[in-house]
Amino acid sequence: MVIYILDLFGVVVFAVTGALAAGQKRMDLFGTVVVAGVTALGGGTVRDLVLGIRPVLWIANPMYVIVAVAAALGTFFVAPYVKFPMRALLVFDAFGLAMFTVIGCQRALEVQPSYIIAVAMGIITGVAGGILRDILSSEIPLVLRREVYATASLAGGVLFVLLYEFKMPSSVTIIASVALVLIIRLVAIRWQLSLPTFPNGDET
Amino acid sequence: MVIYILDLFGVVVFAVTGALAAGQKRMDLFGTVVVAGVTALGGGTVRDLVLGIRPVLWIANPMYVIVAVAAALGTFFVAPYVKFPMRALLVFDAFGLAMFTVIGCQRALEVQPSYIIAVAMGIITGVAGGILRDILSSEIPLVLRREVYATASLAGGVLFVLLYEFKMPSSVTIIASVALVLIIRLVAIRWQLSLPTFPNGDET
Amino acid sequence: MVIYILDLFGVVVFAVTGALAAGQKRMDLFGTVVVAGVTALGGGTVRDLVLGIRPVLWIANPMYVIVAVAAALGTFFVAPYVKFPMRALLVFDAFGLAMFTVIGCQRALEVQPSYIIAVAMGIITGVAGGILRDILSSEIPLVLRREVYATASLAGGVLFVLLYEFKMPSSVTIIASVALVLIIRLVAIRWQLSLPTFPNGDET
Numbered sequence: 001m002v003i004y005i006l007d008l009f010g011v012v013v014f015a016v017t018g019a020l021a022a023g024q025k026r027m028d029l030f031g032t033v034v035v036a037g038v039t040a041l042g043g044g045t046v047r048d049l050v051l052g053i054r055p056v057l058w059i060a061n062p063m064y065v066i067v068a069v070a071a072a073l074g075t076f077f078v079a080p081y082v083k084f085p086m087r088a089l090l091v092f093d094a095f096g097l098a099m100f101t102v103i104g105c106q107r108a109l110e111v112q113p114s115y116i117i118a119v120a121m122g123i124i125t126g127v128a129g130g131i132l133r134d135i136l137s138s139e140i141p142l143v144l145r146r147e148v149y150a151t152a153s154l155a156g157g158v159l160f161v162l163l164y165e166f167k168m169p170s171s172v173t174i175i176a177s178v179a180l181v182l183i184i185r186l187v188a189i190r191w192q193l194s195l196p197t198f199p200n201g202d203e204t
Numbered sequence: 205m206v207i208y209i210l211d212l213f214g215v216v217v218f219a220v221t222g223a224l225a226a227g228q229k230r231m232d233l234f235g236t237v238v239v240a241g242v243t244a245l246g247g248g249t250v251r252d253l254v255l256g257i258r259p260v261l262w263i264a265n266p267m268y269v270i271v272a273v274a275a276a277l278g279t280f281f282v283a284p285y286v287k288f289p290m291r292a293l294l295v296f297d298a299f300g301l302a303m304f305t306v307i308g309c310q311r312a313l314e315v316q317p318s319y320i321i322a323v324a325m326g327i328i329t330g331v332a333g334g335i336l337r338d339i340l341s342s343e344i345p346l347v348l349r350r351e352v353y354a355t356a357s358l359a360g361g362v363l364f365v366l367l368y369e370f371k372m373p374s375s376v377t378i379i380a381s382v383a384l385v386l387i388i389r390l391v392a393i394r395w396q397l398s399l400p401t402f403p404n405g406d407e408t
Numbered sequence: 409m410v411i412y413i414l415d416l417f418g419v420v421v422f423a424v425t426g427a428l429a430a431g432q433k434r435m436d437l438f439g440t441v442v443v444a445g446v447t448a449l450g451g452g453t454v455r456d457l458v459l460g461i462r463p464v465l466w467i468a469n470p471m472y473v474i475v476a477v478a479a480a481l482g483t484f485f486v487a488p489y490v491k492f493p494m495r496a497l498l499v500f501d502a503f504g505l506a507m508f509t510v511i512g513c514q515r516a517l518e519v520q521p522s523y524i525i526a527v528a529m530g531i532i533t534g535v536a537g538g539i540l541r542d543i544l545s546s547e548i549p550l551v552l553r554r555e556v557y558a559t560a561s562l563a564g565g566v567l568f569v570l571l572y573e574f575k576m577p578s579s580v581t582i583i584a585s586v587a588l589v590l591i592i593r594l595v596a597i598r599w600q601l602s603l604p605t606f607p608n609g610d611e612t
Contacts, residue, residue, distance in 0.1 A: 022348070030355060031348025034335075045254060050453060052462025054256025055316065062320045112463065116470045131442075131544070136335070138344045140546045144430070144439025151438060226552070234559060235552025238539075249458060258460025259520065266524045340539070342548045 003174070007103055008067050010096035015040040015068045017093055018133050019075035025137050029076060035136050036072030037065070042129035047104055047121050051111050090189050094152075098181035101126040101153045102174055105160040115161040122157035123150055148188035156181035207378070211307055212271050214300035219244040219272045221297055222337050223279035229341050233280060239340050240276030241269070246333035251308055251325050255315050294393050298356075302385035305330040305357045306378055309364040319365040326361035327354055352392035360385035411582070415511055416475050418504035423448040423476045425501055426541050427483035433545050437484055443544050444480030445473070450537035455512055455529050459519050498597050502560075506589035509534040509561040510582055513568040523569040530565035531558055556596035564589035 018039025022032040041058050048056040058064035104125025108118040127143050127150050134141040143149050156177045163173040222243025226236040245262050252260040262268035308329025312322040331347050331354050338345040347353050360381045367377040426447025430440040449466050456464040466472035512533025516526040535551050535558050542549040551557050564585045571581040 025344055025349075027344075027348045028351075030353075030358075031345075034348055034354075049253055049457055050464045050467055052464070052467070054258075054462075056254045056256070059254055059256070059316060059318075059321055062318045065320055065324060112467060114467075114470045116473055117467055120473060135339060135543060135546075136345060136348065138339075138342060138546060140433055140435075141439075141544060144435045144442055144544065145433075147436075149438075150442075154438075229548055229553075231548075231552045232555075234557075234562075235549070238552055238558075253457055258462075260458045260460070263458055263460070263520060263522075263525055266522045269524055269528060339543060340549060340552065342543075342546060 003099075003103065006099045008063070010099040010103075011040045011064055011067050012071045013089075013092040013096040014100075014129055015071035016075050017089065018129075019072045020079065020089075021133055021137055023076075023079055029073075032076045033069055033072045035133055036075070037068045038136060039129045039133040040068040040071070041065075042132040043100055043104070043125040043127065044129075046128045047107065047125045050124075051108060051121065053107070053111060091186065094182055094185035094189065097126045097149070097153060097185060098156060098178040100129075101156045101181050102160060102177045105157050105164075105177070106174075109161075109164065115165070118161050118164075119154065119157035122160065123153045126150070126153040148184065152181045152184035152188065155184055207303075207307065210303045212267070214303040215244045215268055215271050216275045217293075217296040217300040218304075218333055219275035220279050221293065222333075223276045224283065224293075225337055225341055227280075227283055236280045237273055237276045239337055240279070241272045242340060243333045243337040244272040244275070245269075246336040247304055247308070247329040247331065248333075250332045251311065251329045254328075255312060255325065257311070257315060295390065298386055298389035298393065301330045301353070301357060301389060302360060302382040304333075305360045305385050306364060306381045309361050309368075309381070310378075313365075313368065319369070322365050322368075323358065323361035326364065327357045330354070330357040352388065356385045356388040356392065359388055411507075411511070414507045416471070418507040419448045419472055419475050420479045421497075421500040421504040422508075422537055423479035424483050425497065425538075427480045428487065428497075429541055429545055431484075431487055437481075440484045441477055441480045443541055444483070445476045446544060447537045447541040448476040448479070449473075450540040451508055451512070451533040451535065452537075454536045455515065455533045458532075459516060459529065461515070461519060499594065502590055502593035502597065505534045505557070505561060505593060506564060506586040508537075509564045509589050510568060510585045513565050513572075513585070514582075517569075517572065523573070526569050526572075527562065527565035530568065531561045534558070534561040556592065560589045560592035560596065563592055 015036040018036035019032050021039070022035040025031075027035065041064060044057045044064075048054070058068075101122040104122040105118045107125075108114075108121035130143050131141040134143075159180050160173060160177040163176060168176075219240040222240035223236050225243070226239040229235075231239065245268060248261045248268075252258070262272075305326040308326040309322045311329075312318075312325035334347050335345040338347075363384050364377060364381040367380060372380075423444040426444035427440050429447070430443040433439075435443065449472060452465045452472075456462070466476075509530040512530040513526045515533075516522075516529035538551050539549040542551075567588050568581060568585040571584060576584075
């Protein structure tokens with residue numbers, strides 16, 4: 001139940017970042033709702049599709065759609081009148097990433113036993129929505145370029161499967177993994193850390 | 205049966221618009237067929253995947269593939285020699301949107317009971333093909349920017365579930381919903397109506 | 409077993425081309441792994457999803473993920489120090505296309521009887537990964553523009569279903585189809601053949 005509420009919180013945060021991205025591209029009301037929805041629900045959708053879970057999460061529970069659309073509409077109408085506190089938004093976004101990573105790992109282990117796939121599903125749940133958002137905006141996805149973003153998700157996923165392997169109580173597993181993603185991400189935001197980029201792009 | 209024929213008609217129209225978009229990007233014969241096929245069948249494919257209907261429509265019935273490929277080939281070879289009547293094409297496209305919306309709502313209600321999901325599936329069936337077409341053309345999808353397009357689909361979907369809830373005969377439900385989408389879309393084309401865009405894109 | 413090894417060889421080759429594309433866009437380590445993975449596994453994923461095979465290939469067998477990630481990491485760290493032999497890479501890529509085409513046809517015929525769908529699945533398995541790679545790089549997919557690439561896949565798929573229809577031994581069917589794709593592709597590379605493009609893109 002707590003997880004469900006935190007999951008919906010992640011949906012709200014990601015929907016807001018999607019709606020703001022749509023705003024930067026001056027999309028209309030419908031475009032804003034679509035980009036927000038894809039950002040918030042895209043990761044879980046890809047995860048459920050490839051895992052063979054059907055129907056996907058937001059078909060099984062329309063509350064996800066309602067929350068994502070409401071967050072998009074709220075952002076659309078409120079954004080012109082307020083200055084969004086970008087630093088707060090980055091922190092919320094880090095929290096969304098942490099929740100989505102852990103939920104992705106957990107769902108994967110419910111339907112199949114591979115730890116590699118579990119970690120991959122954590123990352124996909126966390127970052128695929130943002131990648132789809134950038135594709136809809138006709139941009140090279142930000143997360144593929146230079147930021148410690150997926151790396152935080154990867155670290156959290158690895159910790160999750162380790163604690164799971166050692167049969168820790170699931171509350172400990174979840175809290176520790178969420179905390180690890182959050183810490184890495186917040187440290188990266190604070191000191192603007194990046195992964196190395198492809199050393200030399202001219203060799204092709 | 206009538207619905208099946210109208211559905212194939214929608215496939216033809218959307219395949220033609222996809223092929224013309226490919227032509228503007230000077231794609232080759234294969235690219236034209238792919239973009240036409242994705243435009244015509246993409247919406248139904250996404251709908252069937254997330255609803256968990258398998259296999260998807262054009263696997264279950266290859267006639268969809270044949271019709272889409274034939275329309276693409278026809279457009280590829282005929283386009284250089286004729287001036288396409290763009291106004292007629294817009295009207296046909298409105299008809300395709302109307303059919304796809306209603307078929308999307310209907311298929312959703314066959315597999316799950318949520319009206320919110322039914323309306324969403326109507327919109328997805330109607331517009332996802334066009335969004336994928338624009339992604340393949342490396343453009344920000346037109347439908348996300350400024351036009352009363354998805355809105356017509358939304359209105360038709362809402363009317364569909366209302367009439368469905370009140371247990372109207374399905375012929376009435378279908379005809380009324382198709383008509384509503386058509387009317388809104390044709391009025392929008394005639395007077396070039398748009399949704400409001402994101403009021404101010406600089407707040408991020 | 410031989411097929412499985414050749415399939416993994418195709419995964420390696422496609423992962424390398426994906427990683428090199430990521431390098432040209434100066435993506436970071438994570439972006440390189442994602443683009444390589446999508447290029448190598450995207451075609452098979454789309455195929456399995458639309459055919460309703462679940463879970464998709466790399467969930468059922470994580471070895472695909474391991475091989476793709478290893479190839480991406482190898483390319484990332486080795487690329488700056490070596491000059492990639494582009495001509496050799498093109499030949500390997502042709503081999504990957506040939507293998508993926510045949511595997512796509514075969515998988516389709518295992519789950520449904522339509523030859524049209526089988527040929528389509530051969531092409532999708534062969535080229536969808538490269539299309540997704542170019543979408544992630546915010547480019548109009550190369551394969552949609554001008555090259556005898558999908559055409560080679562189409563020819564191999566048609567030969568496959570013909571030999572299948574005449575109940576040839578599956579080893580003959582596989583070897584002949586792989587050979588046909590390879591020959592067409594290598595001839596096209598040698599003499600730089602292209603399909604005709606859309607004759608006149610201004611008619612819309």
